Amino acid sequence: MGASSALKDYWAFLARPACAKTNFHSTTESDFRNHRLTHYFPNRLKKVTTSPVMSPQVFSCIICGVPIHDYDASTSGSWSDQFRVIYRNPSGCFISGVGCREDNRETTWDAPSDPDLRWDDERSHGSLIDVQVMKQPVDDDQHGFVLHEACWKLLETAFPSILAEIPLKRLIDIFESLPFPVSSKSAYWGHDYGKLIMDIEEQGLYPWEEFYLADTYQPEAGDYVNANPYDVPDLPASLSMRTEYPPELSVSSQPENKNLFSKLPVELLENIALNLPTESALSLRLVSKVFFPLLYNQAFWASRFEANGDRDFVFETWGRRNSADDMIDWLSLYRLTSFTHCSPGLKNRRRIWSLVQPLIETIDLSPAETLDTVSEDHDHTSLEWTKVDGALTTRYPFKNGCRLFDTRVGRVCKDLSKIAFSLSTVGTICYISGIRLISRSGSNVCLGLISKTNEIILEVTTLRGFILAMGSMGLHALQVIQEDSRVSKWVGFPGNAPLTERLIGFRCIDFLQVGCDGFKIVSFGISPSAQTTEGEAPSLHKTALWYPTIPPPILSLNEPSYTAGINLSAEYNPLFWTHFGGPGGCKLKHLTSVSFDVAQGFFGLKFHYGAGPGHETCKLGRYVHSDSSEEEHFLIDGPGGEVIESVEVILEHLQVNIFDFLRDGKLNAVKLTTNRNRSFQGGFLWGHGGTTVTLPLTITPGTTLTGFYASKHIQFGLISIGAISEVLDK
Structure with missing residues (x-):
């Protein structure tokens, strides 16, 4: 059986979750799910295998989305069987050693408690942990998440060394903010795991209907998602290539053209190119022929493999750029590591790397803790609030929407000069994670989770409201309404999130209320000054969440x-x-x-x-x-x-x-x-x-x-x- 065919059948094999009765006319959740599949995926349902005794406890890696353990016995002991558990209990947050999943009929996920041990180490016997994971219910105040050992290594490799160890508490906070759709064995981040699965719109769903998202596998991904993304066997051969002749062309050998760049020294031209994305740097050749030697410049191509370069996922090259004894042909290596030419393992690594990189920035978000920030349960509970929430839920594990971990209230300073908005990204999805209200004196009122590196700052002196793009999982974007009803550009990316004008029409706003989960704002509210609303009666046009846009006022909503x-x-x-x-x-x-x-x-x-x-x-x-x-x-x-x-x-x-x-x-x-x-x-x-x-x-x-x-x-x-x-x- 081919890899693509086997994995397609595998998604169908995962079909039936074990859960309680929850639906109309006393139907079970499984009945409800099958109703959904019959309507949306009638041909897929024919492949479903169910057991009257036990539902298989199969879950996908929370990082890469590929199932842990392929039920095909020929893959037993492969990289996809090996996993770690990141978990929390009253004693703290921990990561297990390496376990091996060889039988999906097992209901438990056992792994060595010592992170330095593996399942095949004799020392691990007798020290196994048994933790409920993913969408399994919390047991004895203990719960965790599973990920491939290979994906954990990639996360460790990508994590900046200056930040020491990965903060497990932050990572678990993020994981606990993710829903597990009823028809899926994967956590839902809002992205498609790097084109691994059909996205929510391809499945005929609206962006807020993640509850019903199914594990529908993209056929073209089947060629490489089974390949080990950490240990890539054919990569050493590519690294061992040597330059046999000097390929660089000197600037003096090019036809002279009269422009400002032609007057700059070669070293400065190289530095300009080194600090640009590859596509932008190569486009400079169209501006001036003095940049033509970039095509053959080994230093330029070597820089593409450094941190934040477009080939930084080839981490085996890190630190080798300036080695006198290491004559890698960087241009050839760049070509060989393109998506078209690279091996399946490197394709899979590239996919997972694109998911890991923004996750690292999200882990680095800092909870806002300042003297100017007051918790909701202090003196502001008597205030009247107008709020917009995502699809908040108190259940855990949960199947859709978002959870509320913390709520903060901040007073809008009288001498407000700027507002800074922190952004967090997961995959291709952007959220607003925090807000800083900056006074003319420079003091801050911080709400939510603040980013050190990804902020958008607006000049704002009078705050009259917000237009929000609020998805079911959190706040994607907003516009600020300023004095004279001026509307700012979008902060963040509204994308496919429903929009609302519920928070506009106020002459002055005294307080902001921000509620967050582990990495984004999930509830946003304002408390206006007394008698500062403009006196309009509530209307559907203003108060509802609208998709894909807000209907223009010229249209009557009757x-x-x-x-x-x-x-x-x-x-x-x-x-x-x-x-x-x-x-x-x-x-x-x-x-x-x-x-x-x-x-x-x-x-x-x-x-x-x-x-x-x-x-x-x-x-x-x-x-x-x-x-x-x-x-x-x-x-x-x-x-x-x-x-x-x-x-x-x-x-x-x-x-x-x-x-x-x-x-x-x-x-x-x-x-x-x-x-x-x-x-x-x-x-x-x-x-x-x-x-x-x-x-x-x-x-x-x-x-x-x-x-x-x-x-x-x-x-x-x-x-x-x-x-x-x-x-x-x-």
Whole structure:
């Protein structure tokens, strides 16, 4: 069996988690999960192997995402079987020795307690630890995380020597901030483990639906993820290459061109190039021919292998650049270590190295502890707060969202001059981790986790609010509202996080409240001065979390007919929206049909258009079409002037409502009626045994329906819906 095929089957083998009953109509979590897989991955479910006796205790390395121990017996004793446990108990934080996983039917993860011992060392017998790990429940106040021995070595190698040993407490704080999705054996960082698994959007999920993320393996990664990333057998041969002739070209041999660079000494030109990224340095050849010798300059190519260079993952070269007895052909080595030409082991190391490097910066974050920072449980609990939270949970281990470890409150200084925002990165995902309020005198009020190296500082003297990009796992980015309603550029990267304007519209802000987990802000609040709000009534436009953007004010949200109403105390539940009519209704004349996706629930609407640029299908809802899906179509003569004139919805109120998100009823079906008095009703019509009611989605008189917004639950489909309309030119 090939590596790619074996590992694909392996992900299916991992399918069924062991857990308690948690779902609707007394279904088990396994039943719920299989419902999800049947809808989204019907072909994958056929490969699932389950046992009536025991669920296999298989977990992936928390660093690299590759499973610890491949069930194929031929790999027994390989690097992927060897692991360490990083764990915490009342006595402190520890790392185990090296254990070996040879049978996934085992429910325990045993490893030597001494970090200097291995499982095959006779001295380790009798000194094994037995720790519950990953998504296993905490036992006797002890819990840990597993990672490959090879990945631990890579982390140790990458960790700066000036920082001494890796601080295990910080590492565990970070790990304890990660959810374990119900259908996955991996922790969810928000990234795809270096293109190892399909990302959340490729699986037909919204960015906040990590609870349902499955271990869906990228086929192209199967060629190298099984290779040992630490011990790469063919690397010594590449390092032993020797230069047989002097390859460098002198600057004097190049045609003279008259520019400022041509007047600089060669040593200075080399120093300029050495301090630039490779792509930027090579681009200098287009500016001046004096940089052409860079193509053959051994010192330049050797610098690419140093710390923070684009080949720093080849750590076997560290310290060899200036060795007189070591004539490595650095240019050839650079080419041989490109992703296209390097060996599987080095490809895997490169992937893991890209995950380890930002983790080191995250470990180095410092909890904010200053005299100017006051804990929430002191004198500020009586303040009124307006807050935006991620999907906070108190469960542990947890399957989605984020946990709250610490909350701090800070007074906004009267002589505020700057605000510094600390950033943390995991993989390709950026979060805001901390805030420093800097006064004109230079004193700081620090909140959250502060970075020594990755801060963005804004000149701010008057603070009137924030626009936030709050993901389910934490704060991705924000904009600062300053005096005269000036809006700053984004601090951080909003990416695919829902946006909200809940924290704007204040004349003055007295206090900030920041709640963090182990490496990012997960709750952000403000307390304005007395009577400083601008007196606006709460609106859905302002208070909701919106995806992918906040609807422009020109669009009417017709809030009175929205089926769920406004509830700021509700759980994290972003609204997504689609503008099928286009700006100013420009796409209405091209609309040809609306399709309804039905698969044991009403999962979405699609709007189809005639041929033409910019007329791609428009969706409300996100899902993957499968064999169990059904699409119902309603033809519309948009080119002939037919438009959707009215909308009715069928809501079902469950007799026993055990879910807060269904308090206003569950959306079962939608009925569309056009200006030609043609109607079509689509959706999930047979319900769950509750009582149903039909309600109109009333729109503002004089406006035309051009969009919808909704919220979703992956098991029930769309659970609420509202109409978007606008005034159109005749």
